Amino acid sequence: MSEMTASTPSYLWSLQDVLGQGATACVYKGRNKRSGELVAVKVFNLASYNRTHEVQMREFDMLRKLNHKNIVELFAVEELPSKQKVLVMEFCSGGSLLNLLEQPENAFGLAEPEFLTVLQCVVQGMNHLRENGVVHRDIKPGNIMRQTGEDARSIYKLTDFGAARELEDDEKFISIYGTEEYLHPDMYERVMLRKPQQKSYGVSVDLWSVGVTFYHTATGSLPFMPFRGPRKDKQTMYKITTEKPAGAICGLQRVANGPIEWSTYLPDSCQLSQGLQMHLVPVLAGILEADQERCWAFEQFFTATTDILQRQPVHLFALQQAMAHCIYIHHYSTVSVFFEEVAMQTGIDVQHQQLLYLGHELPLEGSMKVVNLPHTTAARPLILLSHRTETNHSLPVREPETPIMPAKFDVIADYNFTKIVVGVVHQYQRIVQLLHLHRELLLEGYYSYMMVLRRACGEAMDNIARISIRLKSCLTLQHRIFTLGHHASENLGAVDKNDRLQQVTEHLPGYTAGIQEFQNRLDHLQIEQAKLAEMLPSDKSCQKMQMLLQKIVAIHQLYHKDRLLGKLLYNDEQIHKFEKIHLSTHLKRVKSLIRENCMEKYRDLLDTARTWSRILLEMQIHMQDFNSFSTGLLADLEMSEQHQNKALDRILVTLQPSGAGQQHEEIELRDKELMLSRMYHLKEEMEILGQELQSSNSIIESLEAVHSAVAVRPSMARPATL
Template identity: 50%
Template structure:
């Protein structure tokens, strides 16, 4: 037990150790509250006094939510060792978070953004106070959990920090190898003499390495054998990096370096965020200090990302879930351009559905006016033109085999790798299932909308039939009243046009009815696929196996700490190792043979459904266009026929009466009789239309009550 005037701690409650100090978990003697105490060792006192006092002074002047807070400076009783009493961060460091098997391929997107925002906030406070940290790395970024359950990250360890303005330089060396700027690495690690001075941008290099590691789970620059074993190659990779490259890995001894210009597929960040993050990494992972961004530009670009909102879009034909990072004040026109950038679907071909209804967007409307959109309730994007399916882009992890040789250290390391791979396979399974959910939901809405469009089109045809019927009856009336000797050439021309209209209406109506039948068949197929999908239990199976794998991983970690096992413990260790391999292979098989196969089957079905849906939509657009033209023509015909009835026919009848001396009363009675026949036919057609609508509504109600999918 160690103590100062107000705090006490146990020497085995170590939170971290460095070259000049150790950090322990301590308690206040009166309140029992937890704190972190940094106790300096004898090596620290070999440094100049001003260097020893620098960390105290730095922490006293810095006050920010993203910087670990200093509460007091005290001394250990008899030894008079200096002790910094600081805020205790129960979540450990960012390095601890990244070492968890779940984060072997990088942090989740939401957690990465929290890390990014915290580092930017903390570094902005440092720059406002003219401080350069000089040892930014995941191990010096601490985590606490806020009252809302979200992480808060804080910069710590200011032992290497010093005051430095943007245009000032320094010569002293501090930092951790893997995160050092190449100029500092050359002198500090390779021990090569050079007279370079270093500016504040060395922190930006360290931030770039940290961000890349947080996003991917790996360091960006890795020589064969590792950075600590192959130092010359490490320096060569960082200094000879091609322009635009953000990572380089050497896979074999003396082999070439494989350069990367994008974040890997296994990274858990969406493409929209990757597109914004990569330019930042490119410009701060720059060995030439003259070409590297300054802090002003870094803060501007990073804050630009952090202040954007996310619009969730599911491209139905491509079967791809998109996240569009955009400012809330941007217009819909800019959003359509951002969608085009990721999908290559031109804005004029983009149509949207939200919660079962067409979403009509005004180009000048601002993004914040969109309805509430979430990842589970995205906007469905439908392309007017056929589009090639893309689907979920993933790369299944390799699962290593446990060697028969008994090796506690190697077994524990392999167990972590296997557990990380199973975590990744679970994420892939969930992504495939989510994609299937959205494909089924989108297709259901497409079917409902197209059926409604067919109904409206047939209703338009019915209305046109009424107009056509009126014109035909008017023709009949003209023929009856005018007599066989009447000379009305325009009536013969109209008769031919009406006959063409009758044929067009008949063909179009039949085509729409055929489309309805196709939609009914698709609905039946959709219903079967939906039922199969909702019965899928692959995720649950993988989660159960992951729990077993994780439990074995924890056991092998404990065995490693013992360093030596008794005979029975050794046998259990071997059996558990075998079980872990079996569980992992079973997960791999489940994902490959069940989850992936079902996903590919539905993807193929959706491709066929959308092809048919696109054809039907084109036909309906064509029919609607024809309906508009035909409606205008029939109105013109109707007007012309009315003119004949009102003007030409009375004149003709008057001429005939003069010749034949027919009583006017007979003409009047016959005309009244014809009007009555025409009106009765019109009433009959109206009743038939009403009956059809009632029958169709009943069918829709029955289908909704039976076929409505879960979650729609």
């Protein structure tokens, strides 16, 4: 066997294929000698044998006891020729969660879908530990392995149970294990500050570590940071964790010996939606509690996190606010509850909300279940309209801070600088993509809004036509009733409304002109929208940012090689310096692209959108007023026709044949029968028309109220009035 390889009876591995290394062991990538299956082989070093035999065997016993998809599986315990025991475990091809977080694209935390996968896997793995009475005592991203499933989705698994032990919820322990950044403050005080104490520790120490891990996963940073770093300023690190105010989830010292800035929110650079943060932050605040008595119990932690994982995300875009939202809600909740959640996150009251999907109004009943809502994504959300004036924000994200470039030549400092810069430029790239997506959503949303109003204008014109037909019929019927009533010498109250109906008829052309003017305005707005939409595909900002990112990554890779070499030859040093100049140029172009191109175009569109919003909202209010008026007017016509029909019945009774001469009676009877036939026919026609109307106030009351209300409101479609 080569000196670079090692083996047991069933497995072999290369000593160069190191997957991870700790204080007591090293993990290698190995293979099954028979099947060739990849495995992870944990080989213990000499320091591990200084531990008691019970402690040495504890990890073996723990892994044998545990069996869960979110716990790394133990395949075998074998021995080297030296009698050293090795653990043969499941190989996770994705490395650790820490490896993932150290990738530059994740410098500001994982994307929301991946974070939720981490949350689900860790919660389920921790739940399995508690069901078996196990406390891990070293939860951290480096001890959470990543496997890729057949569907290409990540599966995260807890590993490294060298510090684990059996412990029930009410039991305590006094031994110290863990990694200092993720260590509970009570344990940190004893092991890192060397302060003697008589404290014992319970299962809640795992929750503290989980809280730090989740914060790190969501933001790419540790929650508690002294100015010089947690390992260089341990006193301040302990001060931050123990003096943290209730509800705070982050403490940051920005200057040496400066004050601690506390926060109860995740940073703006975090990729998680506000909807998810709203549910996650209380969990972090509950488990990042130094006082073990005040810290959440595991039962409360599992209840809260399970509730998050059972919620369904519904994406929506508040058009007038120009803000994207993600509502996390249970699938079995009603739409009424959903509207309340929307109101809470957007500030738009339920009565002012209107939802569109794929360009059409989305009719929803309050008793419907959320599971029946259409499927949404960030790129295809529900469009939320507000029936009141809203303020749109200038930008959906903030520009990240870029560190100062080292002035002097230093391969280590330059490498560290480019490592940070690559992460920052990845964040710039996300901002460019997000601004581009928001421009698409704004243009699509306002087009849908315009189409909704165009359809409303069409319906209004239909209503005017219906009103015109019915008014004409009413006027004709009233004229005949008045004539017959005069012959019958009967004073009928229904006939004195002829002038009032005529007044309505005279105002209808004005309403028609107003609707037509709205349609003309919509034509102009849609032309303007189409021109802006046509320009969007020609915007190559995303592609330009991608090219700049590739150039900066290439410089970072060169600097990585230079750091490994340490001391450079003259020519290599000159190349290093030239690339530093290029890096400075690239960074200027990155900032110029996002500030002078992307942000400027976005602000211009926001200004245009504000104008569109004002015009369309005014149209919508007028249309709502007219719809209310036309509905009431049609109902009034029905009531008027009912009165007319009653008057007609009374007239027909008075026109029955009298006892005059037979010939005269026969002529008069034929004339009256003909008149009766016509009257009954007309009555039947009016009854058929009346079936389409609804009952309301009188015509004169409706006309006067609406006409006076519209007359005082400034109309966009002058000189017509709606």
